[in-house]
Amino acid sequence: MPHSVRRKRTQRAKTAISDDALMAYFLDLDTREARIESYFLEDEELLWKKVREAVLRRWIRRKPGTRPSAWWRFDSPRARLGSWPHESPAMRELLRGAGCPSWQSVRGSSDIPSLRCGMPQSWEGYDRSQPPIFESEATFLRRHGLLRAGEVAKLTAADFDALEVLEDPDLTPVVT
Numbered sequence: 823m824p825h826s827v828r829r830k831r832t833q834r835a836k837t838a839i840s841d842d843a844l845m846a847y848f849l850d851l852d853t854r855e856a857r858i859e860s861y862f863l864e865d866e867e868l869l870w871k872k873v874r875e876a877v878l879r880r881w882i883r884r885k886p887g888t889r890p891s892a893w894w895r896f897d898s899p900r901a902r903l904g905s906w907p908h909e910s911p912a913m914r915e916l917l918r919g920a921g922c923p924s925w926q927s928v929r930g931s932s933d934i935p936s937l938r939c940g941m942p943q944s945w946e947g948y949d950r951s952q953p954p955i956f957e958s959e960a961t962f963l964r965r966h967g968l969l970r971a972g973e974v975a976k977l978t979a980a981d982f983d984a985l986e987v988l989e990d991p992d993l994t995p996v997v998t
Contacts, residue, residue, distance in 0.1 A: 844872065845873060848869075871896075881893075886981075887976075888959045889939070895911065898912055900912060910935045916955070916956055917955045917956060919988075922947065923945060941986065945988060959986075
């Protein structure tokens with residue numbers, strides 16, 4: 823009499839992530855070391871906390887007045903945006919331009935706020951002749967008292983005067 827064979831489901835084993843791979847990932851580097859399997863990212867915030875200080879020291883040394891994308895996701899100031907009941911990373915100040923983030927519009931009032939490095943990822947009422955213009959990262963960090971002591975000395979007036987423009991169609995920020 824034939825009998826059924828049960829196959830045991832195997833899960834792909836998680837292997838340790840090297841510190842070099844974590845650093846590359848959180849420094850937003852586009853390298854082979856930065857390509858961490860997505861199944862590790864369920865613990866992304868814990869991994870960020872493990873290497874945060876080392877990443878920030880290295881990042882600020884190379885790019886003062888800015889922060890890596892993980893800092894924006896996990897450490898930036900929080901705010902309530904639109905009608906979304908939870909706090910999200912704060913948006914950089916909109917200085918001028920037509921339209922608004924989609925979650926602030928009447929049609930998109932139920933949208934979940936989506937930001938990358940403090941910049942909205944969806945926009946309602948975009949007008950190419952009046953693109954949305956935002957404060958620089960350095961200005962945002964200064965306004966919130968988040969610039970580190972040695973970092974301020976490396977910045978110039980131009981770092982604070984720089985503006986970021988959301989350009990249509992994919993809302994990619996451009997520093998001017």
